[in-house]
Amino acid sequence: MSSWAIQADHVCHLYKSRKRQGPSAPALQDLCLHAERGEILGLLGPNGSGKTTLFRILSTALKPTSGEVRIAGLRLSERADEIRQKVGIVFQAPGLDAKLTVRENLLHHGYVFGLWGRALRQRADEMMTRLKIDSRADELCGTLSGGLKRRTELAKGLMHRPEILLLDEPSTGLDPGARLDLWRYLRELRAETGMTLVVTTHLMEEAEQASRVSILQAGRLVCSGRPADLKKDMGSDVVLVRSDEAETLQGAIRERFGLTAKLSGGELQIEHGEGARLVTQLAEAFPGKIQSVTFRKPTLEDVFLHHTGHRFWNGGEEKIS
Amino acid sequence: MNREWLCVYSLWLREMKRFYRQPSRVIGALASPLMFWILIGSGIGRSFQAGTGEASQSYLEYFFPGTVMMILLFTAIFSTISIIEDRREGFLQSVLVSPASRGSIVMGKILGGTSLAVTQAALFLLIAPLIGLRLSAAGWAIAALALAVNGFALTGLGFLMAWRMNSIQGFHAVMNVLLMPLWFLSGALFPADGAQVWLKWVMVLNPLTYGMAALRHALEGGRSGLASLPDPALSWTVICIFAFVMLILSAKAASRRSAEDLQ
Structure with missing residues (x-):
């Protein structure tokens, strides 16, 4: 078994431009990025840095224009179906059906992943208990608060026991308390199951929580390392x-x-x-x-500035004189 | 159990639950056709002539199967509008990156819409005896089958249109420009007999004409004296092909992966 959960080598992606807009800038340029098994990898980048594109590629929703991606040791270009069974995804846009209850949403997800019968019902109960949403099991998802929705989303992504969990900006719309809760749970999850977590974020303080951070800007990898090391390396x-x-x-x-x-x-x-x-x-x-x-x-923001000469905010656009 | 069937089942179940949790949809899909039927049917009343002698029908009778078709059309088409919402809200995205095949996703969705359409239309059919339509058990079975095949074809058509569309307003525009005429000119509202020649041709080319005819044959048996009504064999053949083609085209549309899958 490969020690890498994710290997992306020389990945480029160019969105097909709509008519007459001329060639657009590539979303990803020769990006190489690796995630070790069992780590929490933070993908940090300002808006437009390419992290959403990378997330889409890793979630098998988008094929890269070129380059090779392996997930759980499997080549994405050949074995996407097997990969899907091994990866859990929590998108930024909630993938819950607001007209279904918490339990029904989990059951639906289980069915789609081939679970059924008593095993499915038990798994749904187990996940609801773990994420402390069991008391809300029969409430419609549309009536839940942002924090509870995110927990349901997480329970859903974990239903089929993935090896790797991808989360796109998971703390969007969460208040600070809920954000802390979320991260506490993610760390627990990693400690208990050895699951690999890949989390995109544009929040510095969130990236600090990751065991390793890869900083992206303008479709390229700027630097990669443990948050403490990155800061120390600035010397x-x-x-x-x-x-x-x-x-x-x-x-x-x-x-x-x-x-x-x-x-x-x-x-x-x-x-x-x-x-x-x-x-x-x-x-x-x-x-x-x-x-x-x-x-x-130094903070991670300084690391970003140091490596790119751009300020992190304003999409990394503002050039520093 | 096979994962693909579980996916079909799950998406089908979801359609059912969503529909019956929104009572306004249940009422809406029945009430407006019922109103059309009573108002238009009574309004046109005696000025309508179809068939002769024994076979002659009042307009309420003639328009009855047409109203059933309208219920099918409304329910089937509106059930596919949810694809646009699902895409916008992110639900579809999470199904698209699951191991389920696109074919199962299409099948689950279409079977869901079909079941809803058939159930709603069947509810309306319960008043058939009030206008003197007496159906045998076999008659009911054939009518149900006709509803199912028509419902499947219409949901497939709705799926095909909704798949790439990104606004519900756009869908309504298409609905008015394409779907309503499809229904008007299917023999639901008036028979081809007395129509202008060009209109007759449009009706001959409209696949729904055959769906309508299959339904009329099932409901009225041999009583209908309309010369222009396609015979049962032809009607069933065309409507089955129509349903099959819609399924294939929908599956094809859904299997094309593109950046627009994600929004």
Whole structure:
């Protein structure tokens, strides 16, 4: 058995453009990405980074234009049907039928995956108990809150005991409490069953929860690694300077310290090995020109900025000067 | 048990549950045709002539099988509108990435629509004795079969149209432009006998004319004296082919994978 749950090699995808729109930019470009068995892989990227396209490919809904994908060791191009039996999918758009009850939705999913009879009913009961929705079993899904819907969705995706669970932006529409619950459950699930989880997200704090993160931008893989390692690899702190004369200060810092400060949103950002020392030096060097100067340990957002030169928000479009 | 049949069963069951949980749909599919039948049937009344002597019919009698067909059409077609909702809401997406084949998905959906259509039409048929239609047990069986084949063909047609459509408004437009004329010109509202020549041709080419004829034969036995009514053998042959072709085309449409499967 391959130690990889997911192997994607040199995957490209180009959506066929509608008439007369001219060629569109490829959604994925030569993307290589791997997920180990039993890990929680976070796919982090701004909107338009290609993570939804990748998700669709992994969920067998879309064929990549080129490249090879193996899921659970099986080639996607040849054995999609077997793969489907091994993969559970929780889409961002709820796949529940609002006019059916929680139990009926689970039973429907089971039937489609070949379960039936008593085994199916037992499995549905088991999943409802596990996700604490058993008291809502006979309520129509349309009447449930966002958090309960998401739990039902999760129960549904797990009905056929998949080896790999794919979740597309699972915390969309959840309040912070429900979001914490969801992640607690995902970690439990991984610990107890050894299931591989692949979670797309555009939320930094969510990506921090993953055991490994792959950052995507403009259809390419930017970097991959444990969140702690990615931050450590930057090897530096982030110093933030607020000033009314940010642009003049940017030049002055370059002259005086030989450091590159990135200007974004009226704020200067400097990567530096010893944040604390630089803060004092800056404060001494430019008295009266600085409104505030602070430093912090790098976040995944800094990792993104470091690797791409783009800010994460605004779809990674805004170029930093 | 075979997974494909379980999928067909599950989707069929879902159609049933959804339909009967929305009483407005149940009433709507029956009430408006019933109203049409009583109002148009009584309104046209004596000014209508079909058949002669023993075989002559009042318009209420003539229009009765036409109304049954209308119920079939409405229920069958409206059941396929849910495909558009399913796609928008994400339900369809989750079925499409399951191991179930596209053929089973099509079959489940069409059989669901067919069952609903047949049940609704059969409910209406219960008032047949009120207008003097007496059916033997065999007569009922043949009528039910005619309802089933017609219902299947119409649901298949609805599926085919709804599959690639992304708005319910668009579906209603097609319904008015294509489906209503299909029904008007099937002999449901008036026989081909007295129609203009060009219209007669349209009716001859309309597959639903044969579905209508099969139903009329089943309900009225040999009583109908309409010269223009296709004979039973031809009617059954055409309507069966129609149903089969709709199934194949729907399965073909659904098996084409495209980015538009996802929304």
